Amino acid sequence: MPTFLFDKIVFGPVKSRRLGTSLGINLLPVNAKICTFNCIYCECGFNFKPQEAHIPTREEVKNALRIALSEMKVDSKKLDVITFAGNGEPTMHTDFAGIVDDTIALRNEFFPEAKISVLSNSTLIHKPSVFDALNKVDNNILKLDSVFDQTIRLLNQPGSATFSGKWLIEHLKRFNGNLIIQTLFLQGEIEGQQIDNTTEEELSAWLDAVNEIRPKQVMIYTLARDTPVQALKKASHKQLSHIAERVKALGIEISVSE
Template sequence: MSTIIYPAPIFGPVHSRRLGVSLGINLLPGDGKFCTFDCIYCECGYNKDFRPKQKVQTREAVREALEKRLAEMKENGPFPDVLTFAGNGEPTANPYFPEIIEDTLALRDKYFPNAKVSVLSNATLIHNPKVFAALNKVDNNILKLDTVDMDYIRTVDRPTGHYEVENIIEGLKAFKGNLIIQTIFMKGTTEDGKDVDNTSDKYVLPWLEVVKQINPRQVMIYTIDRETPDQKLKKATKEELDRIARLVEEAGIKASASY
């Protein structure tokens, strides 16, 4: 199984299917995975297989490394389209996340004022007031909602702590549209034979009704792009993703599909 463990605190830039030239900011340990989900499709592998020994990144370490890299890019290129908080797990789990967001916005304004600041989050910690406030400050507050079916969430996203999708939905509504919903669609089965196809109306229509209630400014739908720890998962087709995107657009919400 091929997995990706990202360096910390800065990696890239990489070309993102959804965001363009993206400079990655990894607030988690650089030697393993630290996440509140344990998704069967995660390119970083299963949590149990990549327990980190290092600690999460400090505010000072991130600020110094980010400024050094931005200064190099300013001189030598490439210019980033976006500074993206991602990496080896859930970025908002770093206890310094709110302060690091403040530093990053200031450095962005200094070096690349046209670049966006994005956070890729699984939304498990949005009820923390400081996390909520920090997410409201970034340009692209990208929050995951793969389905509204708890059985599917337990099978695929596999939260490591207490998780109630109804509470997450209420937390997403609290952003009052200042968010982007991110959803993966896929097919195949788990290694123990459970069907994980969420492209049918059984999953899409209830999800769509909740998306309408949340009323995000955009929905990003995508499918598997890299090798997954569960070997029996399959990509959703372009036609399936286009159909779902069209349903979102018909509901009056901007949608993009990444194949």
């Protein structure tokens, strides 16, 4: 199925299912998909990097964001959130922490009521600079699609052989609740293997992990755009509602997007 790349450093504003009116920041090349995961459901497709793939500098990001925010201000446009997303994992950028500082300063200058969000796959949260930067933003949104290593291998395809559910849970707990857990639920097949993170076994283990981590919020969602693997199916409204009720029972705020 066709997927797409973000073709600018700063893109939008777009209407986000979960965050409202969002101005996006892409810290990776506009002609490549670079990530520490290779998720089978990613709207940007599978990882690939051409010979010429420019990663924007901190100054380029700062300048592009200043221009976009100043234009929105002049046009009296609404802005709910500035979101780090784009063509891969934003925390991979070597100047991620500095760019977060620049973004906070520009937000405060132009749209002080807007939030700053980071959509991250959680793979680099062990790095002190990344951990500290994520603790500075309003919405530190971290992925937890499953706690089972086999499911993670099929669904997220991490680049590191040592990445595991146990490792992930322990590092998410280090945020002491200053995070939002984000989980995509689906069923399907990849390379002849069935995948379903909505089973009772998956859900019970995931809920135990969520209860251990105690995030300030959980965001659950399902497929809404094209994916690089075709044999995937959305979780149903009934399934998502059932999961949401079980999260609520833990006393944790939950949002659902379909």
